[in-house]
Amino acid sequence: MTTTVAEPVDTTGSAVRAQALGKRYRAKWALRDCSFELPAGKVAALVGANGAGKTTLMSVLAGLLPADEGSAGTSGRVAFVSQEKPVYRHFTAAEMLRLGARLNVVWDADRAERWLERFEVPLDRACGKLSGGQQAQVAFALAVGARPDVLMLDEPLANLDPLARREVTAELLAEVAETGMTVLLSTHVVAELGGVADHLLLLAHGRLLAGGDLDELLTRHVSYAGPASETPPVLGKVVEARHRGTQSTFLVELPEGRPRPVVAGPWVQRPVTLEDYVLAQLAATRKGLDA
Numbered sequence: 001m002t003t004t005v006a007e008p009v010d011t012t013g014s015a016v017r018a019q020a021l022g023k024r025y026r027a028k029w030a031l032r033d034c035s036f037e038l039p040a041g042k043v044a045a046l047v048g049a050n051g052a053g054k055t056t057l058m059s060v061l062a063g064l065l066p067a068d069e070g071s072a073g074t075s076g077r078v079a080f081v082s083q084e085k086p087v088y089r090h091f092t093a094a095e096m097l098r099l100g101a102r103l104n105v106v107w108d109a110d111r112a113e114r115w116l117e118r119f120e121v122p123l124d125r126a127c128g129k130l131s132g133g134q135q136a137q138v139a140f141a142l143a144v145g146a147r148p149d150v151l152m153l154d155e156p157l158a159n160l161d162p163l164a165r166r167e168v169t170a171e172l173l174a175e176v177a178e179t180g181m182t183v184l185l186s187t188h189v190v191a192e193l194g195g196v197a198d199h200l201l202l203l204a205h206g207r208l209l210a211g212g213d214l215d216e217l218l219t220r221h222v223s224y225a226g227p228a229s230e231t232p233p234v235l236g237k238v239v240e241a242r243h244r245g246t247q248s249t250f251l252v253e254l255p256e257g258r259p260r261p262v263v264a265g266p267w268v269q270r271p272v273t274l275e276d277y278v279l280a281q282l283a284a285t286r287k288g289l290d291a
């Protein structure tokens with residue numbers, strides 16, 4: 001089934017909470033020592049390389065997989081749209097919505113129908129004859145129709161054309177603004193998260209490498225470009241260093257609670273985008289420099 005709705009667990013204030021969460025498949029840990037909290041009403045992006053543990057984390061949070069250590073909880077009702085976004089092939093989109101109405105404790109038919117209309121999904125065609133993107137829209141319609149407090153979407157943007165990606169994220173933001181729900185979405189399309197996500201969870205090899213408010217995280221990271229050098233012109237943790245010919249570039253995590261240092265020429269500093277940050281972190285873990 002496309003959407004799973006789980007019943008509430010106490011999270012003492014936050015919308016989603018994980019405490020030293022771990023999950024293994026046989027002897028191999030897919031998730032380890034994962035602790036974080038998501039405040040309500042946030043859109044959190046869950047990013048990480050293939051196999052980092054994103055689907056496993058969402059499945060445990062949604063209650064589909066049992067944790068092997070630690071604990072997790074979500075406040076209110078949770079809807080989870082899995083990566084495959086399976087729909088019953090012989091059911092039409094309209095029949096899927098009728099099924100949603102019967103399976104969910106809370107059901108907002110208008111909301112679900114509006115979603116399908118918005119994305120021009122034919123209501124009377126068997127889901128098996130819809131495109132991959134249209135099938136995903138049926139899955140999203142079912143999820144928003146269930147009026148969850150926490151909506152988890154595993155790679156919602158895969159299968160969607162660029163315009164649909166932009167429109168789906170805009171619709172999700174509108175849902176968040178209107179209902180106050182919390183969204184946790186995993187994605188590889190990091191470049192399109194700007195202006196969408198306000199919280200980040202970055203997984204590497206099953207461990208949480210970074211997490212927190214996106215603005216705070218990006219404010220603490222700065223890129224410096226200057227003459228070839230072994231070290232950056234400021235104190236801090238070097239997340240990424242690149243040396244090309246006579247130029248060096250450093251992405252630096254500045255120490256917490258200190259004013260941003262002023263650098264003198266020839267060094268030039270520039271702000272770090274979410275994509276810069278995530279790619280630098282992923283590159284570092286791939287090279288075995290971290291985690």
Ligand SMILES: Nc1ncnc2c1ncn2[C@@H]1O[C@H](COP(=O)(O)OP(=O)(O)OP(=O)(O)O)[C@@H](O)[C@H]1O
Binds near residue numbers: 030053
């Ligand atoms: N059912 C399973 N049985 C055994 N190992 C599994 C199973 N599901 C996932 N794994 C392993 O657990 C690790 C995490 O997988 P997971 O699917 O959670 O990663 P992911 O970050 O969602 O990856 P992707 O971006 O490729 O979807 C991987 O090493 C994967 O091979």
